[in-house]
Amino acid sequence: MPELPEVEVVRRGLADHVLGATFHGVEVLHPRANRGQEVPLAVLLDGARIDAVRRRGKYLWLDLGEDSALFVHLGMSGQMLVGEPGTCTSKHLRIRAALTASDARELELAFVDQRTFGRWLHTDTVDGIPLPVAHIARDPLEPDFDPVAVARRIRTKKSPVKSVLLDQTVVSGIGNIYADESLWAARVKPTRRAASLRQGDVVTLLAAAREVMERALESGGTSFDALYVNVNGASGYFSRSLNVYGREGQPCPRCGTPIRRVAFANRSTHYCPTCQVL
Numbered sequence: 001m002p003e004l005p006e007v008e009v010v011r012r013g014l015a016d017h018v019l020g021a022t023f024h025g026v027e028v029l030h031p032r033a034n035r036g037q038e039v040p041l042a043v044l045l046d047g048a049r050i051d052a053v054r055r056r057g058k059y060l061w062l063d064l065g066e067d068s069a070l071f072v073h074l075g076m077s078g079q080m081l082v083g084e085p086g087t088c089t090s091k092h093l094r095i096r097a098a099l100t101a102s103d104a105r106e107l108e109l110a111f112v113d114q115r116t117f118g119r120w121l122h123t124d125t126v127d128g129i130p131l132p133v134a135h136i137a138r139d140p141l142e143p144d145f146d147p148v149a150v151a152r153r154i155r156t157k158k159s160p161v162k163s164v165l166l167d168q169t170v171v172s173g174i175g176n177i178y179a180d181e182s183l184w185a186a187r188v189k190p191t192r193r194a195a196s197l198r199q200g201d202v203v204t205l206l207a208a209a210r211e212v213m214e215r216a217l218e219s220g221g222t223s224f225d226a227l228y229v230n231v232n233g234a235s236g237y238f239s240r241s242l243n244v245y246g247r248e249g250q251p252c253p254r255c256g257t258p259i260r261r262v263a264f265a266n267r268s269t270h271y272c273p274t275c276q277v278l
Contacts, residue, residue, distance in 0.1 A: 001058065001074070001075065001076055001175060002058060002074050002078075003058055003173060003174065003175035003176075003177060003178050003213075004055075004057055004058060004139055004140075004141065004172075004173030004174065004175075004178070004213050005178070005213045005216035005217045006216075007055055007057075007058050007059070007060050007074065007173075008055055008141070008217055009217065009220055010060060010074070010080050011053050011054070011055045011060055013080075013082070014053045014060075014062070014080060014082065015052075015053040017082040017101075017107065018050050018053070018062075018082060018099060018101070018107065018109060019050060019051075019052070019053060019102070020049065020050065020051075020101070020102030021049070021050050021099040021100060021101045021102060021107060022047060022048065022049045022050075022099065022100050023045040023046060023047065023048045023049075023050075023097055023098070023099055024046065024047070024098050024099070024100055025042065025046075025097065025098035026041045026042040026045050026046075026095065026096070026097045026098070027042070027095065027096045027097075028040075028041055028042075028094070028095050029093055029094055029095060029096065030094040030095075030113075030116060032094075032116045032119065033094035033095050033111060033113060033116065033118070033119050033120060034095065034119060034120055034121070035119055036119070036121055037120075037121055037122060039122075041095070041120065041122060044122040045064075045070065045097070045122060048064045048068075048070075049064065049065065050062045050063070050064065050099075051063045051064065051065045054069075054128070056129065056133055056136055056138070056139060056142070056172060056173075057133075057136050057137070057139045057168055057172025057173035058074075058168070058172065058173055058175065059071070059072075059073065059130075059132075059133045059136060059172075060072040060073075060074065060080075061130050061133075063125075063128070064122075067124055067125050067126075068122065068123070068124055068125060069122075069123055069124075069125050069130045070120060070121070070122055070123075071120070071121045071122075071123050071130040071132050071133070072111075072118075072119075072120055073117075073118050073119050073121075073132075074113075074118045075113060075115065075116070075117030075118030075119070076115045076117045076118070077092075077113055077114040077115040077117070077118070078111065078112070078113040078117075078118030079110075079111070079112040079113070080109065080110075080111060081109075081110045081111075081112060082107060082108070082109055082110075083107070083108055083110070084106070084107070084108060085098065085106050085107070085108045086108065087108055087110070088108060088110035088112065090110070090112045092112050092113060092114040093110055093111070093112050094111050094112065094113045094116065094118075095110070095111040095120055096108060096109075096110055096111075097109040097110075097111075135169055136168050136169065136172045137150075137168060137169055137170055137171050137172045138150075138171075138172065139171065139172040139173035139174075140171065140173065140174075140206055140209050140210040140213065141173070141210065141213060141214070147203050147206040147207065148199075148203060150170070150171050150206060151199055151202035151203045151205075151206060152199065153170055154170060154171070154194050154197075154202050155194060155195055155197060155199065155202055156194075156195065157170070157194040157195060158193055158194070158195050159193070159194060160190060160191045160192065160193060160194070160264075161183070161188060161190065161191075161192050161193070161194040161197060161202075161205070162179050162180075162183060162190035162191070162264060162265075162269060163194075163265055164194045165179045165182070165183075165205075165209070166179055166265075171206070171209075173213070174209055174213075176245075176267050176268075176269075177242070177245045178209060178212055178213055178216070179209075180244050180245040180269060180270045180271065181212045181242060181243060181244060181245055182205060182208045182209035182212050183205070183208075183271065183276060184243050184244045184254075184270075184271060184272060184276060185208035185211070185212055185243070186201070186204050186205040186207075186208040186278070187275055187276050187277060187278055188201065188205055188276060188278045189271065189276045189277065189278060190264065190269050190271050190276075191264070192278060197278065201278055215241065216241075219241065244259050244270040244271055244272065245270050246270065247259045247270060248260070248261035248270060252272040252274065252275060254272065254275050255272065255274050255275045257272050257273060257274035257275070259271070259272060260272070260273050
């Protein structure tokens with residue numbers, strides 16, 4: 001699943017292209033892409049204007065004003081592609097929306113999703129947050145993210161610290177890749193109990209998570225195949241800068257020890273057994 005940097009790349013691209021645009025036609029081509037919606041999406045979005053493109057953690061939405069939004073979950077392989085009408089010819093096209101841009105140009109917003117885990121959902125909002133993500137915690141890139149308070153909450157958990165980082169109700173946006181990279185940067189062993197860490201160690205870890213994801217953003221995110229692309233169809237290249245994730249057996253960039261991979265909560269976890277000692 002795309003993590004915070006990948007979703008933020010998509011958000012920025014959408015903001016550049018569709019901010020102020022108005023929907024005037026929506027075609028749902030696969031029922032799973034709009035599952036949970038009783039009223040047809042074409043009816044709900046007809047005439048709706050995109051006032052903002054927002055994100056929290058891994059979740060994205062188009063703010064439609066009047067306490068409503070188009071919530072977008074990219075799932076494992078969702079892509080939001082913007083182009084001229086008829087541009088998208090993918091066999092995995094699930095939703096096609098016609099937009100009139102603020103400068104009167106006609107646009108097509110296409111939702112392509114090979115694995116069909118993603119979806120669009122027209123929903124109400126509370127304090128600007130769509131109902132499906134009302135329980136999601138703030139992420140490290142939000143202006144009002146409080147690392148000291150979040151560190152205190154993390155330290156109440158008896159689970160391994162990596163599990164806590166992946167809990168989107170504690171801190172959002174961090175998935176498997178960036179958890180491994182953040183823990184390596186902060187020299188924290190992923191299996192260490194969160195409650196056993198010092199407050200300063202957890203604040204340092206959260207700062208590392210922010211720095212890692214900011215660097216990923218500069219590279220356009222992390223792409224390992226053609227399933228993650230930005231709104232123009234281009235892949236990110238942060239995968240070339242990863243220090244531990246996917247590098248089993250290769251030397252640690254910091255100390256030279258071979259990177260170890262272990263099974264962890266139905267995932268693969270990569271870490272350095274020598275310099276991740278906390």
